[in-house]
Amino acid sequence: MSSSSCNGSPSLNSVPTHGQPLWLLAELTYKCPLQCPYCANPLDFANRNTELTTEEWIKVFEEGRKLGAVQLGFSGGEPLVRQDLVTLISEARRLGYYTNLITSGVGLNERKVAEFRDAGLDHIQVSFQAADESVNNMLAGSQKAFNQKLKMAREVKAQGYPMVLNFVTHRHNIDQIDRIIELCIELEADYVELATCQYYGWAYENRENLLPTRAQLERAERITNEYREKLAAEGNPIKLIFVTPDYYEERPKGCMNGWGQVFLTVTPDGTALPCHSAKMLPIEFPNVRDNSLDHIWNESFGFNHFRGYEWMKEPCRSCDDKEKDFGGCRCQAYMMTGDATNADPVCSKSEHHHLITDARAEAEQPLDSSKMLYRNERNSRVFFSSSEFE
Amino acid sequence: MISNESIPTLNTMFRFQWEQAQNSYVLLYPEGMIQLNGPAGEILALVDGEKPVAGIVADLKGKFGDVDGLESDVLEFLAEAHKQRWIEISRSNVG
Ligand SMILES: C[S@@+](CC[C@H](N)C(=O)[O-])C[C@H]1O[C@@H](n2cnc3c(N)ncnc32)[C@H](O)[C@@H]1O
Ligand code: SF4
Ligand code: SF4
Numbered sequence: 354m355s356s357s358s359c360n361g362s363p364s365l366n367s368v369p370t371h372g373q374p375l376w377l378l379a380e381l382t383y384k385c386p387l388q389c390p391y392c393a394n395p396l397d398f399a400n401r402n403t404e405l406t407t408e409e410w411i412k413v414f415e416e417g418r419k420l421g422a423v424q425l426g427f428s429g430g431e432p433l434v435r436q437d438l439v440t441l442i443s444e445a446r447r448l449g450y451y452t453n454l455i456t457s458g459v460g461l462n463e464r465k466v467a468e469f470r471d472a473g474l475d476h477i478q479v480s481f482q483a484a485d486e487s488v489n490n491m492l493a494g495s496q497k498a499f500n501q502k503l504k505m506a507r508e509v510k511a512q513g514y515p516m517v518l519n520f521v522t523h524r525h526n527i528d529q530i531d532r533i534i535e536l537c538i539e540l541e542a543d544y545v546e547l548a549t550c551q552y553y554g555w556a557y558e559n560r561e562n563l564l565p566t567r568a569q570l571e572r573a574e575r576i577t578n579e580y581r582e583k584l585a586a587e588g589n590p591i592k593l594i595f596v597t598p599d600y601y602e603e604r605p606k607g608c609m610n611g612w613g614q615v616f617l618t619v620t621p622d623g624t625a626l627p628c629h630s631a632k633m634l635p636i637e638f639p640n641v642r643d644n645s646l647d648h649i650w651n652e653s654f655g656f657n658h659f660r661g662y663e664w665m666k667e668p669c670r671s672c673d674d675k676e677k678d679f680g681g682c683r684c685q686a687y688m689m690t691g692d693a694t695n696a697d698p699v700c701s702k703s704e705h706h707h708l709i710t711d712a713r714a715e716a717e718q719p720l721d722s723s724k725m726l727y728r729n730e731r732n733s734r735v736f737f738s739s740s741e742f743e
Numbered sequence: 744m745i746s747n748e749s750i751p752t753l754n755t756m757f758r759f760q761w762e763q764a765q766n767s768y769v770l771l772y773p774e775g776m777i778q779l780n781g782p783a784g785e786i787l788a789l790v791d792g793e794k795p796v797a798g799i800v801a802d803l804k805g806k807f808g809d810v811d812g813l814e815s816d817v818l819e820f821l822a823e824a825h826k827q828r829w830i831e832i833s834r835s836n837v838g
Binding site for chain 2: 373375376420421423424426449451453475476478513515517543544590
C-alpha cells in the first residue's frame with residue numbers, strides 16, 4: 354500500500370466528515386512489570402524509539418483539548434513507570450480533561466494515590482488477571498501481583514475515587530466469573546469491566562490458549578445477567594459491563610465507533626493512531642513530534658484512510674449494515690486475511706468467515722498444554738529481529 | 744420524593760462542567776460523558792450541596808423570568824437526575 358504525506362493534497366476535498374477526538378488515549382510507556390499473555394500491546398513493543406518527554410506530552414494534551422477531547426486515559430504498558438505521571442495528571446486536569454488512570458496497580462502505593470488525587474486525577478481503573486490468587490499470579494507472571502492489586506483497590510476506594518475494575522476474560526478464568534463478580538462487590542467497585550479478551554497483539558499469538566468455548570461464554574453471560582438482576586433488586590449501584598465476544602457473533606463490532614471518529618491514541622514514541630492496534634497496518638501514521646494534532650486528526654493520510662465508505666470492497670460496499678458496523682475492525686481484517694480493506698472475518702458474509710469458525714472449533718479441543726507466550730522484552734525482541742528483514 | 748426543601752448534591756461519581764466543544768454543560772464519569780440539554784445544564788449548575796430546590800427555582804426565575812411551570816419542571820428533572828444517580832438528596836432542617 355502506498356502512503357504519502359498529504360499537505361494540501363487536493364483529494365482532501367472529498368474526505369468524508371468526521372467528529373471530534375473526544376477520547377484521547379495516552380500510552381505513556383510500553384515498560385511494564387507484568388507479562389500478561391493476553392496483552393493487546395504490539396508484539397514488537399521493545400523495538401520502539403524513545404518515549405515522548407513531559408513537555409511533548411503536555412503539548413499533545415493542549416492540542417487535543419483544542420480539538421474537543423474531554424476524556425484522557427493514561428495507559429501503556431504500565432503508566433506508573435513514568436516518573437512524571439503526577440505532573441502529566443495535573444497539567445491534564447488544568448486543561449479540563451476528565452483524567453483516567455488505567456493501571457495494573459503494580460507500582461502504586463498509598464502516597465501516590467493521594468498525590469494523584471491532589472493533582473486532580475478523577476478516576477482509577479485497576480486490572481486483575483483472575484479472582485484467584487494463584488491463577489492471577491500465574492497469568493501476570495508475578496507472585497506478588499494479586500495481593501498488591503487487592504491492597505490498591507481498597508486504597509483507591511478509601512481515598513474516594515470512582516473505581517473501575519477490569520478483568521480480561523478467557524478460558525482460564527471465565528468459569529470463575531461468579532467469584533470475579535463477588536470480589537468486585539467486596540471491593541466496592543463502581544464499574545466492572547468483564548472484558549472478553551480481544552485477539553490483538555500477544556493475545557492473538559496466544560489465541561489457542563485463550564479463546565473460550567461457546568458454552569463457557571454463554572454460561573458466563575447468563576451468570577452475569579443473574580447478578581445484574583440480584584444487584585439491582587438489592588439497590589446496589591455497581592455496574593457490570595460484559596464486553597461482547599466478537600468471535601461468537603455473526604456480525605462484526607462497529608470498531609472504535611468508526612475509524613477516526615471519536616478515538617485518538619498516541620503511543621509512547623508519539624505515533625498517533627485511530628486505535629491502539631492500528632500500528633500493525635501497512636499504512637504510514639503521523640507522529641506528534643512532526644505534526645500538530647489538528648493536522649493529524651483532520652488531514653493526515655493515516656486518519657483519513659478508512660473514513661467513509663469509499664475504500665470498501667464487496668460484500669461491505671453494497672451492504673446495508675455498513676453504516677452500523679463500518680465493515681468491522683480493519684486490524685482484524687488485515688491480521689486474518691492479509692488485506693485491511695476486506696470485511697472483518699467475524700461477518701458471516703465474509704469469504705474468510707471460516708477463519709473464525711475454525712478458531713471456534715479449535716476452542717472445543719482440549720488444550721495440548723502448549724505453553725503461553727509471555728509479554729516481556731525478551732520475547733518481544735524475537736518479533737522485531739525477524740520483521741527487520743521483511 | 745423531592746420537595747422544595749430538599750437539598751440536592753452532585754454525586755461524587757460525576758464531574759460537572761461547561762464544555763465549550765459541545766457548547767453545553769456535561770457530566771463526566773469514568774470513560775464517559777453525558778451531554779446535558781440547556782435547561783438540565785442550567786439546573787445542575789445551581790446544585791451546590793447547600794441550596795434547597797426552592798433556592799434553585801428562585802435563582803432560575805431571577806435569570807430567565809417567571810416562566811410557566813418552572814417549579815414543576817425543576818422537580819421533575821431533579822427526580823430524574825436522582826433516579827440516574829447524578830445527584831443525591833438530603834432534606835434541610837427547615838420545613
Ligand atoms: C494494555 S493495558 C495497560 C494498562 C495496565 N498495564 C493494565 O494492565 O491495567 C490497558 C487495559 O487493557 C486491558 N487489556 C489488555 N489486553 C487486552 C485484550 N487482549 N483484550 C481486552 N482487554 C485487554 C487491560 O486489562 C487493561 O485494563
Ligand atoms: S495488560 Fe498486563 S502486560 Fe499488558 S500492559 Fe497491562 S499489565 Fe502489562
Ligand atoms: S458485509 Fe461488511 S458492512 Fe455488511 S455486515 Fe458484514 S462487515 Fe458489516
